[in-house]
Amino acid sequence: MSYPLTLPSTDKALLLQRHRNVNKNRPAAGLTPVGQPTGKPAGKMDALIMTTAEMTSIEMMRRLIAFDTTSRNSNLQLIDFVRDYLDGFGIKSLLVHDDTGKKANLFATIGPEDQGGICLSGHTDVVPVDGQDWHSDPWQMVEKDGRLYGRGTADMKGFLAVVLAALPKFRAAGPKTPLHLLFSHDEEVGCIGVRKALALMKDWQVKPAGCIVGEPTEMQVTTAHKGKKSLRCHVHGHECHSSLAPQGVNAVEYAAEIVAYLKQIGRRMAAEGPFDHDYDVPYTTVHTGVIHGGTALNIVPKDCHFDFEFRYLPGVDPEALFGEVRGFAEERLQPEMRRVAAESGFSWREISAFPGLNTATDAEITTTTKSLAQVNGTTKVAYGTEAGLIQEIGIPTVICGPGNIAQAHKPDEYVELAQIRQCEAFMDRLAARLAR
Numbered sequence: 001m002s003y004p005l006t007l008p009s010t011d012k013a014l015l016l017q018r019h020r021n022v023n024k025n026r027p028a029a030g031l032t033p034v035g036q037p038t039g040k041p042a043g044k045m046d047a048l049i050m051t052t053a054e055m056t057s058i059e060m061m062r063r064l065i066a067f068d069t070t071s072r073n074s075n076l077q078l079i080d081f082v083r084d085y086l087d088g089f090g091i092k093s094l095l096v097h098d099d100t101g102k103k104a105n106l107f108a109t110i111g112p113e114d115q116g117g118i119c120l121s122g123h124t125d126v127v128p129v130d131g132q133d134w135h136s137d138p139w140q141m142v143e144k145d146g147r148l149y150g151r152g153t154a155d156m157k158g159f160l161a162v163v164l165a166a167l168p169k170f171r172a173a174g175p176k177t178p179l180h181l182l183f184s185h186d187e188e189v190g191c192i193g194v195r196k197a198l199a200l201m202k203d204w205q206v207k208p209a210g211c212i213v214g215e216p217t218e219m220q221v222t223t224a225h226k227g228k229k230s231l232r233c234h235v236h237g238h239e240c241h242s243s244l245a246p247q248g249v250n251a252v253e254y255a256a257e258i259v260a261y262l263k264q265i266g267r268r269m270a271a272e273g274p275f276d277h278d279y280d281v282p283y284t285t286v287h288t289g290v291i292h293g294g295t296a297l298n299i300v301p302k303d304c305h306f307d308f309e310f311r312y313l314p315g316v317d318p319e320a321l322f323g324e325v326r327g328f329a330e331e332r333l334q335p336e337m338r339r340v341a342a343e344s345g346f347s348w349r350e351i352s353a354f355p356g357l358n359t360a361t362d363a364e365i366t367t368t369t370k371s372l373a374q375v376n377g378t379t380k381v382a383y384g385t386e387a388g389l390i391q392e393i394g395i396p397t398v399i400c401g402p403g404n405i406a407q408a409h410k411p412d413e414y415v416e417l418a419q420i421r422q423c424e425a426f427m428d429r430l431a432a433r434l435a436r
């Protein structure tokens, strides 16, 4: 997969510096300021730490939730806040901006940069609250009956807050193995933002040896999720008065035939598989979510658009499924359409796509995360995350974070306080492990 590589010059300079320094196996001046712990005893290091107020996870959550980082907005206020917070502990951040310069991913390392270590990753954007019936202000976190309410509490600022609040512990531990942070943007609109950061990381000689994405799994360890491919089809018809219908090409009707065909593929996948019963939905699903067409009943509609998606199991080829749909449209329907109007037909555009995740249950990152989470088994989930993309650049990745996906994206989104406490204990054990 290829990604655009244009970076603001400051990002480029930082990246090159990091790369060069890592290659020479010595600390990267641009990323590891004086005071960065390098596994030396803590006393001297503490004197070098600049003053940053320590915050509890709950205080940090309150701060993060107050930034309206709906994907359509800039996330830079939140990123600047995190950068300044890290800076206060003497930890330098690498920002990777998008092409507009209004959004950024953040990458930072605590500890030595010449070893792999573990990366904690999450997205900073949230889904919109438009049209949702909230009982409190979604941007002001409210604690009630052991639950913390607010947009992003479960998906996934709760995790980010616990990670950030644990920073003093990670620093004090003087990790011998590095901890990396990778905070992304535009996850909720198709895992778009992180790709630029990963395109850079892909070529680093020293990459994180494993990654934990903190999407809500109720602190279970998830090793696999489905992949997704979503598309928009534009049906080009031919307009005329509806009383002369045979002289037109009805875009809505042809769209309906394809939507029905998609439904047939969905039924086939549900009936015939392939199956993996470790997933909550154990087969590949096909779904049409949006359709627009026509202007008035007495006009044969010229245009119709619809959006559809495949959420596929590992081993299922989404291109083959799309090829089947496209073949039906262009070989079965299009000749009939063109006999009436030569300009009629179909155009297709990919909306988004991300690969599935499929990490071995006996991979080192899996066993490490299981021991940190103190769980015995692993799970698989239907929803997508950035984990598949991270795995794709050669970093074994699992998902483990506080909260339940059932509360994500909904009004009155919440995370149980007990989940946050479990995540804090996870970070304590991780700090101890990295110090060894």
Ligand SMILES: [Zn+2]
Pocket (backbone or CB within 6 Å): 123, 155, 156, 187, 215
């Ligand atoms: Zn998420």
